[in-house]
Amino acid sequence: MQIYAIPVLDDNYVWIIEGDNRQCAVVDLGEAEPVIAAIASRGLVPQAILLTHHHWDHTAGIQAFLSRYPVPVIGPATEAQTWVTDPKRDGDAFTVAGVGDFRVLTSPGHTLGHIVFLTEGAAFTGDTLFSAGCGRLFEGTAAQMLHSLDRIATLPDDTLIYCGHEYTADSLRFAQHAEPDNPAIRARVAEVAKVRQDGRPTVPTTLALEKKTNPFLRIREPGLREAVIHYASASSITDEEAFGIVRRWKDDFDGLKPL
Numbered sequence: 001m002q003i004y005a006i007p008v009l010d011d012n013y014v015w016i017i018e019g020d021n022r023q024c025a026v027v028d029l030g031e032a033e034p035v036i037a038a039i040a041s042r043g044l045v046p047q048a049i050l051l052t053h054h055h056w057d058h059t060a061g062i063q064a065f066l067s068r069y070p071v072p073v074i075g076p077a078t079e080a081q082t083w084v085t086d087p088k089r090d091g092d093a094f095t096v097a098g099v100g101d102f103r104v105l106t107s108p109g110h111t112l113g114h115i116v117f118l119t120e121g122a123a124f125t126g127d128t129l130f131s132a133g134c135g136r137l138f139e140g141t142a143a144q145m146l147h148s149l150d151r152i153a154t155l156p157d158d159t160l161i162y163c164g165h166e167y168t169a170d171s172l173r174f175a176q177h178a179e180p181d182n183p184a185i186r187a188r189v190a191e192v193a194k195v196r197q198d199g200r201p202t203v204p205t206t207l208a209l210e211k212k213t214n215p216f217l218r219i220r221e222p223g224l225r226e227a228v229i230h231y232a233s234a235s236s237i238t239d240e241e242a243f244g245i246v247r248r249w250k251d252d253f254d255g256l257k258p259l
């Protein structure tokens with residue numbers, strides 16, 4: 001299995017998962033043309049679209065793609081029903097012929113029906129877990145998103161995280177603001193600057209690296225917890241409250257950029 005990124009729109013990634021005999025699956029489809037071009041130039045045969053959630057920047061290319069390659073759309077059971085032909089729920093397992101075996105984890109928070117796809121040491125996390133960040137809470141609650149990320153965090157540390165956006169450099173600015181003394185964040189900032197300078201994607205990342213650098217996986221770390229309590233001028237807070245405060249803190253820090 002070979003996995004590679006096709007950059008689409010401003011900062012979205014479509015992931016192509018290629019099996020041994022040129023069959024492939026495509027994860028999310030914000031735009032069709034660059035993906036169709038990549039598939040045609042490699043002589044690939046698409047078997048399925050895997051869809052993480054309903055937002056337009058993950059679905060806008062589906063129609064054009066389907067008119068060229070009429071494949072099933074495997075996606076959330078509770079949203080994006082315009083597109084989803086094979087609805088999946090938490091714990092469902094399925095095989096994409098010639099590509100691989102997959103398992104589904106529901107991950108409400110960014111949207112209520114969002115799902116994550118797991119296969120062979122890889123997690124396609126859509127807009128749930130980003131490198132150094134997480135999706136904004138458009139539909140779900142902080143408690144739901146925390147629970148979703150906690151479940152992802154139980155995967156093996158060497159799991160490769162393939163997310164839906166190239167947000168890493170921006171996300172790290174907040175991570176460093178929240179934890180200025182974290183050496184792993186400092187190292188990642190330098191690494192990401194170099195990778196972006198070379199025009200390469202900063203993802204996949206690993207779960208191990210995210211645990212060291214992603215504030216949304218670190219709300220129970222004493223240093224960050226103290227900073228959160230200070231930011232909120234609170235005395236004691238629950239994990240859910242800490243998570244919600246970090247999420248709002250980042251939104252404030254970012255000046256509420258779209259998506």
Ligand code: ZN
Nearest residue numbers: 053055110127
């Ligand atoms: Zn989204």
Ligand code: FE
Nearest residue numbers: 055057127164
């Ligand atoms: Fe998105």
